[in-house]
Amino acid sequence: MSTPLVFIDGDQGTTGLQIHQRLRGRDDLHLLTLPADQRKDPQRRAEAINACDIALLCLPDEAAREAVASIRNPAVRVIDASSAHRTHPHWTYGFAQMDPQQAQRIASAKRVSNPGCYPTGAIGLLRPLLQAGLLPKDYPISINAISGYSGGGRAAVEAHEGPDAAHTAPFQIYGLGLAHKHVPEIQQHSGLNQRPLFVPAYGAFRQGIVLTIPLQLRLLAPGVDGTRIQTCLEQHYAGSETVQVMSLQQAQALTGLDPRVLNDTDAMRLMVFEGEGQVLLAAVFDNLGKGAAGAAVENLNLMLAAMG
Template identity: 70%
Template structure:
């Protein structure tokens, strides 16, 4: 039996390296990458992508668009780990837990766009609650998130681990123009009608994300509480392999949230905290796991029928 050929285009960045490590040694696929001298040769890349069954693009946005347009073989399927196609209606969004139909949509898709790391947490928390009518679609959502520096890619790793590592800023809020590229993705797939405020930050740890959004119950439909929000999330993700909802009691016992607590896993952990009419929704996950490489491999397995 001929094994499906999987080509990783751009296997030297943080996400590409992680995907390569996860796929190296698998016996159900033939894994292809380009040698160093061919990685920037358009003809070599085009030949490789048109000869594979599934291409995984781990490239900057513009390069990902160019790679996608270079495909002439109608049988080639693509997973794009960049943000180039995430809100493109011709691409299937690769968050398998988005709704009951999404796994099958990914499994049969020709073009899949891997979710962004931050949107994975925000959408995982918000979409079930908006679908259930527990949070109004026009709620003024603010999302705060802190990622490990690997979220910057190789530049972030060099900044914190390179020869000038001692000069790196230990904590930095960025995206001060309130126009981060993840905002349209969060709005579209959370099903919000209003643009959310998104405040991202980097910390001086390699990987991991903690993401929170606060709600006031007085602005929610009558009778909605933290407990009912938690029940909705629990029901939505019951039996999920990759998303877990911590019990209210377990959440209440916590005294802090470590963004690294889910590192080296592909799991997204969701929590609900409540006090005096205020609710905080929280997500913790590995930005290189469920937030990137783990999601890409999850989508690949769905596309392979695994």
């Protein structure tokens, strides 16, 4: 078989640049990007996407939909890093560890939607518990998360690193309309039948995420406690190379959570904290690693392996 041709459409954004850096120099694929004067040329982009084996879309949602609509070659496979297709019924969700069969589904899929950064942590914590029946599907879930400013794309990076950085707020909660675009994705792929309350924030650090979900044990079935929740997560992610479940003893010894502790890795660390009648679920990971570029390359590697 010839070496697969991988086309990155939108390689100048934060995710696209990271993916490009990760793939550059690999000898198991040919990498195609467009020069600056052709990146916004619809005809040239359509030619490139129809000529490749796998396209990685690192584009705004509407541009990603346009790119997919331009595909005429039925052999082209797509990994979309935008949020355009994350709840689409005909696209495979690109979170390989969310289900024992998900990696194989990704490997054989024609259309893969890369997860959002925040949803990776929320779904990683919630889905195993909902599947096991430890959380009712109508539990009133609240999710609080803070991300490095790179999660806001090039504009946020410029605001924090550009000439006016001194005037940028060091911490900012957003999504106050309670209609963040990640909410339907979290609800669908977690298995909730009610919308979760999601409160995101940016901090004055470049990358990294801490995401937490508080639970009231009185609202759960009798006998469900931190130990059972911990065991469920450990069993679900046993053998995973990227998702780590910290032991209860290790979590108990922590006095704080640093969102940057796994930066520049593709790992995600899950933790369970238990207090008086309450449990706090937590996830820490790099929003540009497991939360974006790392997940895209992981999905690409699964698809390439299936091609032989």
